[in-house]
Amino acid sequence: MAKNEELKKVVKRRCGITDEVTIYDEDIEMYIDDSLDDMKASGVPSGLIKRAPPGVITAVSHYVRAHIGDDRSDTNRYLGMYRQKVSRLILEEDSEESDDVE
Numbered sequence: 001m002a003k004n005e006e007l008k009k010v011v012k013r014r015c016g017i018t019d020e021v022t023i024y025d026e027d028i029e030m031y032i033d034d035s036l037d038d039m040k041a042s043g044v045p046s047g048l049i050k051r052a053p054p055g056v057i058t059a060v061s062h063y064v065r066a067h068i069g070d071d072r073s074d075t076n077r078y079l080g081m082y083r084q085k086v087s088r089l090i091l092e093e094d095s096e097e098s099d100d101v102e
Contacts, residue, residue, distance in 0.1 A: 007032060007052060007060065014061040015068060028064055035063035035082070044089045055092070059085040 008028055009019065017024060039049055039059060049056055059082055066078035 003052065004029070004032070007057065010057055011061050011064050015065050017068075024068055027068060031064040031067050032060055035060045038063070039086055039089065042086050042090060044086060045092065048089065048092060055085060055089055059089060 008025070011028060011032060012019065012021075012024075015028075017028075036049055039056070040046055044056070062078045062082035062085060066075045066082060
């Protein structure tokens, strides 16, 4: 749970939302969960998702940014950036999973 709280803080900061603004927290948490589920279903290695390296955090941030707030003028742009990032993450090999195989 602490890791999810830290992820939420980073995503909020990247979306330009201060820690003091909490009105969007429930939505942000839902979008974070949605993006992580989507990445897993898309084929991003689960170990990579669990470790949440910068690439995963960037993808989550793009997803949240696409959906948060009332202005939808840039939704397609951020969803496109999310999809590009997820496509690259799918190709990454998770070093922890590789170590378990050896």
